[in-house]
Amino acid sequence: MTSQALVIGISGPSSSGKTTLARLLQRIFSPALSKTFIVHEDDFYVPDNRIPYTTTPSGKTLQDWDCVEALDINRLSKALVHIHSTGSLPENLKSIQDFNEEADSGVSLETVERLRGYVEGRLSTSSTGKSEDGGRKRTLAFLEGILLYAPEADKGHLLRPVHDNIDVRLFLPAAYEDVKTRREARSGYVTSGSVQEPPLPQRNSASDGSGEGGEGQQTFWEDPPGYVDDIVWPHYVRDHAWLLVPEGEQDVDTVELVKKTGSGTNVRTDVGIAVAPGQGSRPMTDILTWAVEEVLRCWEHVH
Numbered sequence: 163m164t165s166q167a168l169v170i171g172i173s174g175p176s177s178s179g180k181t182t183l184a185r186l187l188q189r190i191f192s193p194a195l196s197k198t199f200i201v202h203e204d205d206f207y208v209p210d211n212r213i214p215y216t217t218t219p220s221g222k223t224l225q226d227w228d229c230v231e232a233l234d235i236n237r238l239s240k241a242l243v244h245i246h247s248t249g250s251l252p253e254n255l256k257s258i259q260d261f262n263e264e265a266d267s268g269v270s271l272e273t274v275e276r277l278r279g280y281v282e283g284r285l286s287t288s289s290t291g292k293s294e295d296g297g298r299k300r301t302l303a304f305l306e307g308i309l310l311y312a313p314e315a316d317k318g319h320l321l322r323p324v325h326d327n328i329d330v331r332l333f334l335p336a337a338y339e340d341v342k343t344r345r346e347a348r349s350g351y352v353t354s355g356s357v358q359e360p361p362l363p364q365r366n367s368a369s370d371g372s373g374e375g376g377e378g379q380q381t382f383w384e385d386p387p388g389y390v391d392d393i394v395w396p397h398y399v400r401d402h403a404w405l406l407v408p409e410g411e412q413d414v415d416t417v418e419l420v421k422k423t424g425s426g427t428n429v430r431t432d433v434g435i436a437v438a439p440g441q442g443s444r445p446m447t448d449i450l451t452w453a454v455e456e457v458l459r460c461w462e463h464v465h
Contacts, residue, residue: 166249167301174334177344203307239323249301335442
């Protein structure tokens, strides 16, 4: 069966600009296509009280929101299969991402309008893939998240079902210093809540008005002190060692991997992942222009 959608993956460390880029791309492609939408990996976390705990080297026991076990990978991969087969989001998927704060993109309205016109011009040169009323049939879905890709050599990787359902794999590097500064500047994150009461420590209930406890009880996660250094960055390096560390030097513990990675911007470009120009140093305008070209290249190829 012909796929009804193209899924564009946007991954990278926390605070690397994934959600911002996804929103900009949707704004640029929406006028030219019949349907576009964003899929946030954050909507596929397991319930709050099932997030695993970990003990840091300093002896602190914390919830670990940055490990693959915190995500419902089976549900996410099924959603991607549904998107490919129907061109639509699953009916029961409700996003909490819009409740989280939205950062300034740093991209001017003029740039967005210019890229919109460019996209429309490129797509209008092809008559294939259009419906009878002139609209493009195929859906464009932008999937953003911290854990999307798997090394090709590891066919049993936990993220393999997600990786294999992504048509374009974009990666946004970010330096450790930038990740730490941006992440620690955030007030926190709205989460979907627990499946039972009472809520876990380090959370403040924020009801959405649909009832007490269980589903419909949103909560708010605030990073404990030192969370970036204890959890976010070490886990990012460990899970992306195949992207960040040369082949043959990856089979070491996490502490050694962090040392080998350095600032984290020397990302491999020979493993089937499209890496943003500048290795995390370019402004979002440049990243957006690059991403538009990557998406168009795939769209024109399948059409």
